[in-house]
Amino acid sequence: MRLDDADRRLLRQMMADPALGTADLAERAGLTPATAWRRVERLGAAGILKGRHAVVDWRALGWAVEVSMRFTLDKTEPRAFDAFLAAAREVPEVIEIQTFLGRVDVRLSIIARDMGHYQEIYRDRILTLPHIADIEALMLVSTIKDSASLPL
Amino acid sequence: MIALDDLDRAILRARVADATESAGAIGRRLGLSQPATWRRLRRLEAAGVLRGERLALDAAALGFGVTVFLGVKLATKGRVSLEDFERAVTAIPEVQMVQHVLGVYDYRLRVVARDIADFERVLRRRIMTLPGVGDVEANVLLSEERRPGPLG
Numbered sequence: 001m002r003l004d005d006a007d008r009r010l011l012r013q014m015m016a017d018p019a020l021g022t023a024d025l026a027e028r029a030g031l032t033p034a035t036a037w038r039r040v041e042r043l044g045a046a047g048i049l050k051g052r053h054a055v056v057d058w059r060a061l062g063w064a065v066e067v068s069m070r071f072t073l074d075k076t077e078p079r080a081f082d083a084f085l086a087a088a089r090e091v092p093e094v095i096e097i098q099t100f101l102g103r104v105d106v107r108l109s110i111i112a113r114d115m116g117h118y119q120e121i122y123r124d125r126i127l128t129l130p131h132i133a134d135i136e137a138l139m140l141v142s143t144i145k146d147s148a149s150l151p152l
Numbered sequence: 153m154i155a156l157d158d159l160d161r162a163i164l165r166a167r168v169a170d171a172t173e174s175a176g177a178i179g180r181r182l183g184l185s186q187p188a189t190w191r192r193l194r195r196l197e198a199a200g201v202l203r204g205e206r207l208a209l210d211a212a213a214l215g216f217g218v219t220v221f222l223g224v225k226l227a228t229k230g231r232v233s234l235e236d237f238e239r240a241v242t243a244i245p246e247v248q249m250v251q252h253v254l255g256v257y258d259y260r261l262r263v264v265a266r267d268i269a270d271f272e273r274v275l276r277r278r279i280m281t282l283p284g285v286g287d288v289e290a291n292v293l294l295s296e297e298r299r300p301g302p303l304g
Contacts, residue, residue, distance in 0.1 A: 145247065
């Protein structure tokens, strides 16, 4: 699908405020509501717009600790990635799983209620994941920016 | 802190899966009336549990084929203010996410680029020139999945 300026204006406005309704979105993008709606549908049908998801603030639910755990896996084991990822999906406190090309193989975002709880998860659920060669932890202090915006 | 029951958790899961679904449609699946579902959604928003929405885009289809996570260490800690670094880094359009962390790095950045050559341009011209930037580690994102977390 080829994007024109109107598509890009729509996408920019949606990226800036994903919760906008069609009427406000159309106005900000300088289109009629009917045109805006048709174009949004078209972006969806083309697979460019894959949906809108609510963001949960875990801290507001009492999950005060978030840790980014970076793993290097034992690559002598051919099934290391699949086995590790399958086991990580079973840990309820894991909220994000990413795989990488680089020094880090897999990264998990893990949340916990407090440091004691984190230590418990770390010992009982994380260290027991299969085929770990090395672990490194980064404790989240604050999120300064977080958006899905692309420089269109 | 807000206490959640099973229905609240089910509503949160539904919103995370699809933020465009109406309160009426969510309620029908859960056996709740539209007004009752709507009241619960408002309560979750008021408590800060629902913190806005995120757009899911196919970045590759929009021409951004590469996502790289950077671990950044500040070179001259205590001399360059964190505020200066944060202000400069959040202004870079290719930087989608900035997190202040504790560990081997001071910041985690999520950077999008059109391709590896474009990433090199962003890294050299935008990232390496940031005030106080020291060691930088790059890992290219291969896959990612968000998990529902402890919402059951």
